[in-house]
Amino acid sequence: MLKNILIWIVAVSLSTLSGMVALGAIAKKKAPEVAQFLVPKNGFAHETIAVSLTKGMIAKNQGQFPDEPNSVSYDLALQAFKSEPATPEAIAVVALAKDPSVRRSLMKKAFDLSRRQKLATGWLVLDSGARNDVTSVLEYYDTILRISSSSADVIMPALANALINDNFIEPGAAMLSHNPPWADSFWRYVIATPKALSNAADLRLRLHELDGPKDPNQDKALIAALANNNLFHNALKLYILLSESTKTPDLIQNHEFRSDSHYPPMDWKLFSNGEYGASIDRGSLNLSAIRNSGGIFARQLVMLPKKTLTLQVKFSQVVLPDNDLYLGLSCAEDIKNKPRNVRIALAGDSVTRTIDNRESLCDFYWLDIAGRSADDGEGFDFAIASVSLRSQ
Numbered sequence: 001m002l003k004n005i006l007i008w009i010v011a012v013s014l015s016t017l018s019g020m021v022a023l024g025a026i027a028k029k030k031a032p033e034v035a036q037f038l039v040p041k042n043g044f045a046h047e048t049i050a051v052s053l054t055k056g057m058i059a060k061n062q063g064q065f066p067d068e069p070n071s072v073s074y075d076l077a078l079q080a081f082k083s084e085p086a087t088p089e090a091i092a093v094v095a096l097a098k099d100p101s102v103r104r105s106l107m108k109k110a111f112d113l114s115r116r117q118k119l120a121t122g123w124l125v126l127d128s129g130a131r132n133d134v135t136s137v138l139e140y141y142d143t144i145l146r147i148s149s150s151s152a153d154v155i156m157p158a159l160a161n162a163l164i165n166d167n168f169i170e171p172g173a174a175m176l177s178h179n180p181p182w183a184d185s186f187w188r189y190v191i192a193t194p195k196a197l198s199n200a201a202d203l204r205l206r207l208h209e210l211d212g213p214k215d216p217n218q219d220k221a222l223i224a225a226l227a228n229n230n231l232f233h234n235a236l237k238l239y240i241l242l243s244e245s246t247k248t249p250d251l252i253q254n255h256e257f258r259s260d261s262h263y264p265p266m267d268w269k270l271f272s273n274g275e276y277g278a279s280i281d282r283g284s285l286n287l288s289a290i291r292n293s294g295g296i297f298a299r300q301l302v303m304l305p306k307k308t309l310t311l312q313v314k315f316s317q318v319v320l321p322d323n324d325l326y327l328g329l330s331c332a333e334d335i336k337n338k339p340r341n342v343r344i345a346l347a348g349d350s351v352t353r354t355i356d357n358r359e360s361l362c363d364f365y366w367l368d369i370a371g372r373s374a375d376d377g378e379g380f381d382f383a384i385a386s387v388s389l390r391s392q
Contacts, residue, residue, distance in 0.1 A: 047090040050076035051119060054093050065123055068097045088113035092120040115143050134162070135171040142175060145182040152185055160189040163196040169203050176203070177212035187218045191225045201226055201234040208241060216262065223263045227301055230334055232364040236303060239266035251302050251309070251389045252367065257285050265301045265366075278369070284316050284383040285369070287325070291379045294324070294372030301332060302367050307391045309355040313346055316383035321347040323380050325371035327387070329355070331362035338362060346371070354392075 053073035057066045073093055088110040095106035104127060110120035121140055128136035141159060144151050162168050176183055190200045200222060207213075219242050226235035243253075243263060253267040257280045261267040268285070270278045275293035279286050287297050311327070319325060329342040339360045344353050346369075369387070373379045 047076075047087040047093075049073075050093045051089045054096070054119065065126065066096060069093050089117045089119050092117070092123065095120070095123075111140075116147055118144075132167065134165070134167050135174075137162070138171055138175045142180055142182075145180070152182060156182070156185055156189040157193075159186055160193040160196055163190055163193070163199050163203065166199060169199055169206060172203055173206040173210055173212070176207055177210045179213040183213070184215075184218070187215075187222070191221050194225075194229050197222075197226055197229055197231055198234055201231070201238050204238060205241060220263055223266055227265050230332070232301065232303070232332065235266055235301070239263050243267070249390050251304060251391075252300060252387055253302075254280075255388050256386045257283055257384070265299055267300060269299045271296050271298065276373075284385055285387075287369070287371070287380070287382045287384070289371070289373040289379050291373055291377055292375035293379070294370070296368050296370045298369040300367050302365050302389065303363055304357050304360070304365055304389075305391055306358050306360060309357055310388075310390050310392055311344065311351075311353045311355055312386070312388045313344075313351045314385040314388075315346075315349050316385050318349050319347050319382050320380075321345070322374055322377070323347075323371060323382075324374075325369075325380075325382065327351075328368040328370055329365050330368070331360075332364045332366045333362050335361060355389075 050069070050073040053076075054066070054069050057069070057073075058064065076090075076093075078090075078094055091106055091110040091113070095103045095110065098106060104124075107120045107123050107127070110117070111124060115121070121144060125137055125140045128134075128140065138159075141155050145155055163172065176186070190196050204219065204222060219238070223235050223239055223242075226232075226238070243266075254261065257268075260280055261270065264270075268280065270280070272278060276287075276289035276295060276297065278288075278297035285298060313327060325346040327344045327346055331338040331341075339357075339362055342355060344351060367387075367389070369384070
């Protein structure tokens with residue numbers, strides 16, 4: 001390497017001063033080891049080497065910044081700054097050798113000079129995190145994500161896990177209320193991070209208060225994730241807010257099937273495949289099955305009071321008893337001493353039953369419309385006009 005450098009020095013020494021400056025500008029990134037020997041001095045070349053040495057130390061320390069740079073990188077960074085004051089990464093290397101208060105000030109100056117360099121930004125993120133300054137962490141992450149789309153794979157999991165901390169909610173809502181370009185990606189990662197879901201619901205509620213951006217698909221996915229992770233109270237609270245549903249005596253949402261479902265399973269979740277399925281149309285729940293097929297057609301998560309309840313199912317036409325069609329109620333919570341499952345056969349033109357829920361330890365239940373067509377028949381097509389469940 002030294003021999004090659006000497007050859008370069010001899011070769012370029014024959015050039016004019018302007019040629020030397022041009023070569024320095026070209027070499028500062030591609031061959032900084034060479035550029036640092038050119039006259040006049042190229043501060044950017046010194047900066048590149050100093051930063052490379054420092055990043056090597058960070059990699060060796062498994063991502064931890066050194067308490068101070070080594071003498072070589074510090075000297076190079078100082079020379080870079082003296083010849084080219086606008087060398088932000090050189091300033092960041094010099095900052096590592098300073099006292100903590102001065103170090104933070106210099107890192108911020110380096111960040112202000114160029115938000116595209118990663119050394120100062122990375123240090124500022126770690127420093128803000130150590131001080132539990134969530135607002136600053138989010139601002140630095142926002143900057144990184146806006147200038148580097150490839151950083152999302154690293155930053156998004158970190159942001160999603162940060163939501164586990166309650167302190168994230170308020171500054172997170174303030175940031176997301178402006179609908180940054182990475183918001184969709186953030187919610188996808190959050191929904192796939194179970195430990196963050198409870199605070200995710202609170203964050204979504206806070207965004208609603210701030211009149212932040214609304215995305216029904218995100219809300220639908222969040223509510224489903226909350227329910228799938230047994231965070232039923234969170235799911236219900238968010239559903240009530242987002243659906244803007246008016247309170248009725250009935251415990252079942254959309255019990256007369258007057259609208260499509262928007263946030264299953266807090267309203268109807270419909271199942272369908274090539275053999276059987278359910279759909280909501282014109283004020284009824286339509287059930288269809290070919291011969292010897294079936295399963296759960298529709299499901300809803302319901303919160304039941306500790307009272308005696310009246311269940312009533314009305315059909316648009318008579319349902320024959322030789323089809324195994326039923327309504328099921330089963331505790332959705334992971335608790336001991338679950339109440340026994342309820343299974344009520346559905347036949348005729350309506351069904352009415354009394355359910356005693358006074359002694360139950362369970363709050364949330366799965367209400368299922370399920371069944372199977374006979375194996376010697378032609379299948380079935382039925383329409384349910386309403387499914388009502390009320391306190392007596």
